[in-house]
Amino acid sequence: MKTLLVFGQSGQLARALAAEAPMYGCAVICAGHERGDLAARPQAAVEIIAAEKPGLVINAAAYTAVDLAEKEEEKARAINALAPELMAKECGNQNIPFIHVSTDYVFDGRAGRPYVESDTPHPLNAYGRTKLEGEQRVLSVRPQAMVVRTSAVYERGGKNFVDTIRRLVKEKNSLRVVNDQIVSLTRARTLARQLLVLAEQPEGGLYHATAQGEAAWFAIAGVIRDHENAACELVPITTVEYGAPADRPRYSVLDNARLRLRGLDRMHHWREDLMEYLDGG
Template sequence: MRILVFGESGQVATELRHQAEVTALGRDLADLNDPDACAARVTAMDADVVINAAAYTAVDKAESEDELAHVVNGLAPAAMARAAAARGIPFLHISTDYVFSGTGAAPWVESDPVDPPNAYGRSKLAGEEGVRAAGGRHAILRTSWVFSSHGANFVKTMLRLSESRDTLNVVEDQIGGPTPAADIAAALLAMAKAMQAGHAGGTYHFGGTPWVSWADFAREIFAQAGRKMVVNGIPTTDYPTPAARPLNSRMDCTAIQNDFGISAPDWKAGLSKVLKDLGV
């Protein structure tokens, strides 16, 4: 299976390159600021399936760069999906729980109404809508709280801060599922294989289990890393950010289990592997 990946150095793109033989396009070869150029890559490349693992991910910055975020997260994947549809090949795209309002406590299912709380979420929703409108076989994988041994993420931030502090205040009223990038990549590859064989695809949720707060996630990081840190849980209101954050990022992963046999990943086991990779 010949796999074309948009993205090269991001967390999921890096894991895709580690786990499979793929053609990965970095910004020098595929600038998501230019949707037409991205579509042209899909048209020109000899691929059996396309995976978009590239995105504008600066959640707070998107509040002041909403047009740019919309181009990268909305228009570019839509253009890729149209080009893939024209060629008759599957297109897989990564999205986020941020397309939901983030209220309540029930885990989100794929059919729940969307209501993004910030510009980043709106840009990702535009991408979802564009991919579906392209009319080809596609899979949209909504995930959350991605972490790995590379790139910028919560795990690496916590480890860095623990080098110079012995106490941290971390938000405790936002609940979700930390998700190892390695497991996202493995899920995408399994879905790509199934879709090349004829699976229709669709929209799916894929987030780590068990659900946890950011504060408890931090506590587990320090426990596994053997670092003595006091984590004080604080409410979101005590940590204001330009972009509103969802309090509820829980996602129901039943559909992907039923349709592809892919289970929600154990994030604590994934964390152990990441810390080992980091030499912690």
């Protein structure tokens, strides 16, 4: 049985990978920040890989606090760029397949159509800059690594839009929700399965792996509100009105072009996954 080493433990994707990997014939070891703090010592990643000698490594660890990253870019850079480079290098030394996860926020959202892997990135915020640097560092030291961009991730036990809105529509009479950011809402469980499928047929380079379809946060909130039969009024607002510290792309939908081309796209429509999730599945 192959051993999968996951960087990340309590994170949304890390937990989903731990739950799903046995179905793909993998034993799993998760390494969270208590095993090695990648901000303080990115080198810890190398020591963990060397100690565990896994058959596959997936990096689900990241600095994901998009707004806070504006003030903590160096910390975000250590976790999102320096540590992944070291992981990729060590996996190269030991000839271990490596999957690194990245984000739609490497794009500026001005394309006006879904982004394919060959589109030129141009991040709008510090988080996106550190994630883009991570992609570039990983692929420059290990072209055989797979860098998989995803978007708007949610899963049970995580800090995410779906769970937040589900709670708030029951607590509040009215809720302002951003209506000018279009995303592909992606369930971590589906993404985890997709990464495990990709790992079975490794081929280096960039991939996009997001749910099919697209929607503004406001429309997604409407689906959640209706599912919960809540009376909460939803008020559409703009990104500027919301006033978050970090700017975000207005249209960051990704096209899973390369997965589709390889016959490996296992992602679902966002609405199908969301309904199943809200129904408890």
